[in-house]
Amino acid sequence: EAGVTQFPSHSVIEKGQTVTLRCDPISGHDNLYWYRRVMGKEIKFLLHFVKESKQDESGMPNNRFLAERTGGTYSTLKVQPAELEDSGVYFCASSHEWGTGELFFGEGSRLTVL
Amino acid sequence: AQSVAQPEDQVNVAEGNPLTVKCTYSVSGNPYLFWYVQYPNRGLQFLLKYITGDNLVKGSYGFEAEFNKSQTSFHLKKPSALVSDSALYFCAVRDIKTGRRALTFGSGTRLQVQP
Numbered sequence: 001e002a003g004v005t006q007f008p009s010h011s012v013i014e015k016g017q018t019v020t021l022r023c024d025p026i027s028g029h030d031n032l033y034w035y036r037r038v039m040g041k042e043i044k045f046l047l048h049f050v051k052e053s054k055q056d057e058s059g060m061p062n063n064r065f066l067a068e069r070t071g072g073t074y075s076t077l078k079v080q081p082a083e084l085e086d087s088g089v090y091f092c093a094s095s096h097e098w099g100t101g102e103l104f105f106g107e108g109s110r111l112t113v114l
Numbered sequence: 115a116q117s118v119a120q121p122e123d124q125v126n127v128a129e130g131n132p133l134t135v136k137c138t139y140s141v142s143g144n145p146y147l148f149w150y151v152q153y154p155n156r157g158l159q160f161l162l163k164y165i166t167g168d169n170l171v172k173g174s175y176g177f178e179a180e181f182n183k184s185q186t187s188f189h190l191k192k193p194s195a196l197v198s199d200s201a202l203y204f205c206a207v208r209d210i211k212t213g214r215r216a217l218t219f220g221s222g223t224r225l226q227v228q229p
Contacts, residue, residue, distance in 0.1 A: 004157070033216055042118075043158075043204060043219035056216060091157065101208055101215055102148060105157035 002026065004106035006092050012112045018080040021109045023092030025074070031055075031095040032075050033103060034067060038088040046090075049075060050097070082113045116141045116209040118220035126226045127195045135190040135203050135223045143211020147188040149179055152202040152222075161203075164188060175199070195227045 005024045013019050025032045034046040046065070047057040051072035060067070064083070069075040079086050089110050093103035117140045127133045139145055146165055150158040162173025164181040172178045179190045188205060202224050206217040 031215060040221070042221040045216045045218065048216050056214060101146060101217070102160045102163055103217060107155070107157040
């Protein structure tokens, strides 16, 4: 069974540019989550999809961040325009609809904004 | 609101010695508790979880954790550390009362096991 895959693994962009991160969850997982870890700090929740619907987007920092999950399969997270404080590692995770909720994580996309 | 505290940024232990990585949590209802490990340039891997029942739960790679409701703690333990256990460890909680499925994570503890 393929795990959660994320692309790109590392992106370096200039302030003001746009970046789109992609996540492919484990097949059959309806729940998809985006998290972010800024250097040395906690892994912070961004948002949660159930299939194609945004179940909880309370962690999205501002309207420069846009997440989509068209068709309930893969998801994208776009940052436009990027700011210096957006640098960090963006993790995607997925889980079954049933069960006790352990998440399966991708390897993360490291974003560096210069 | 739910929260997790990992009071130690780093834990150093000699190979063969027991290790403990501390975690305390705050929730309004009953918690589901999790430990994850991150090796360099890898994603987070699930280690173990507490849902209900026995307060001592066993997980992957010989790790175990003890749920203590009165102290709101869920410390990760291993009787004999290996150099290969060196990694970043994250504690996480889910508050069942809120119905929210997303996990709340701590800031992580780096475990360094010296040969």
